[in-house]
Amino acid sequence: MAAILGMAAIGAWAVMTDRIGYVVTQGVSMNPVYYQNDLVFVVKADSYQVGQIAAYHGKSPGQxxxxxxxxGSGSSGxxxxxxxxxxxxxxxPTTEEMIGRAVLRVPHGSIWLKPLLGPSGIGMLTFLVISGSAMTARTRRDIPRGRRKKRVKAMSSGQTGSWASAAAVYKAVERLSPMLRAAAATAASLLLLxxxxxxxxxxxxxxxRKxxxxxxxxxxxxxxxxxxPLSAAYDGTTARSPDPIFRRLADRVTVNARYDGPAGTFTLTATLTNGTGWHTSQTLVKTTAFTATRFDATVPLDLxxxxxxxxxxxxxxxxGPKGQVAVGLVAQVTSPGLNNLVAPLQLVVSPVQLxxxxxxxxxxxxxxxxxxxxxAREITVFGHSLLTASQARSYAFLALLGAVVIAALVLFAALRKLxxxxxxxxxxxxxxxxxxxEPMASPPGKPVVNVDNFxxxxxxxxxxxxxxxxxxxxEADDFVVRDEGITYRYRVPLDGEPTLQNVELIDQSAAGKHRTEASPVS
Structure with a gap:
């Protein structure tokens, strides 16, 4: 039992530290080595080599x-x-990002793994482990009505069949050592977990998806x-974007850049080019911090x-061309916690217009x-995240495995006490x-001690x-031990129910028989 519990502890450490994992294959990418629904166990290694089959985390959570x-290599990927x-x-993936290399394949293992680890499967296993001992009750043989009246019942009429067996198992567990009783409680806790x-x-x-x-x-x-000025070129005395500004009527333009959004810093620059590769930059508005949700910057342009x-x-x-230039305006806003917002605008100034x-x-x-x-789906309790669904599945499998091993040991020890x-x-x-x-009579004049359990x-x-x-x-099967003139007897009637008599001394002589009560033999 200590060896099995030690192995279970090692397995728990391996799974909880991600030293051992498993992969359920999907698709045909690894045919003919692995096929759909194969269960592959992987073990984390300190190094990996070209040619090995290994598992790593994909882009999607849990993949x-x-x-x-x-x-490649373990350091560069x-x-x-x-x-x-x-x-x-x-x-x-690098060595640290690897889940492990493949060590064992169970063909179509996920077909039984999914129902086994599902809620219904775990619930069924819990029921079978807890009530499994009740299934050991043997169907009693039919006996004549006359002999049945002579039988001494070991339990009350309400504790027959599987209930009687379950009660017997419970009493057997009570008779176990404190360590085994603690193991039984541990198995029940692991099953519930x-x-x-x-x-x-x-x-x-x-x-x-969130x-x-x-x-x-x-x-x-x-x-x-x-x-x-008032002229036939415009309807009023102000020309506005996106209409062109005719330089014969106006050679000075006012540019406004308005920002709406969270507070931050604002910068406005202009880049001049003439199509030859030449360019120069000018700062129209230096970096300015603002706290409001709107910022206006107005600058004049002398065309x-x-x-x-x-x-x-x-x-x-x-x-290169003369009398013209391209003006590239770039406004940039930097807000804490947000990406920089950059807004470009290209203006072309020719000899005729802007x-x-x-x-x-x-x-x-x-x-x-x-x-x-x-x-990855997270399991939360009172708003606090405890673990992911993938981790819950792995821990459920581990807890189930440990519970089955411990329960089997306790059940084996309890059955030996039945x-x-x-x-x-x-x-x-x-x-x-x-x-x-062959059947033999008790020696004359020697006592017979009836023992109440085998x-x-x-x-x-x-x-x-x-x-x-x-x-x-x-009418019954006799089992006896003879020593120093005393016969110790255990009798099992043919109906399968052991007799529960007090020890009786039977003195058989030629003149007759008499019976004397004595204390039970334990």
């Missing part, structure tokens, strides 16, 4: 990929590929305007000055609609002590170094 190592795949895996973890682990899939947290809305909006700066570069280069560049975007905003996330009731049980348990003889007769046999003589009578 385990079992493929062959075809290249192994190159993995299924034997039936043409392409290699996208992930390159396996049932709870099995229900929690298998009631839903190991992964679940809506990603919506990020706060952010936007940057550009606008430009210019004061123009003549910008064109003059580009013409100077063209003259220095010796080639106009937006091709595909110019005046409004830039963040996308607040995030796709659902696939995360009283034997039939000749078949006695012959099966104590064949080395029995000697079958183990007591066995102890008398061992104490006196005598074999147990046995024979059959029409």
């Amino acid at each position: 385990r990929v079992l493929h062959r190592i075809i290249g 192994f190159v993995m590929r299924g034997d039936n795949n043409e392409s290699t895996d996208l992930l390159t 396996a049932l709870v973890l099995g229900v929690l682990g298998w009631m839903k899939p190991v992964a679940e 809506a990603a947290a919506r990020t706060p809305a952010q936007s940057i909006t550009y606008a430009y305007s210019a004061k123009v 003549a000055a910008l064109v003059a700066r580009a013409d100077e570069a063209t003259a220095a280069i010796g080639s 106009s937006p560049g091709q595909g110019a975007k005046f409004v830039t905003e963040t996308d607040t609609t995030a796709p659902d996330l696939v995360v 009283p034997v009731r039939t000749r078949a049980e006695i012959e099966r348990r104590y064949p080395q002590l029995l000697v079958h003889v 183990p007591a007769l066995v102890r008398l046999s061992e104490r006196y170094g005598q074999m147990i003589l046995t024979w059959r009578r029409p």
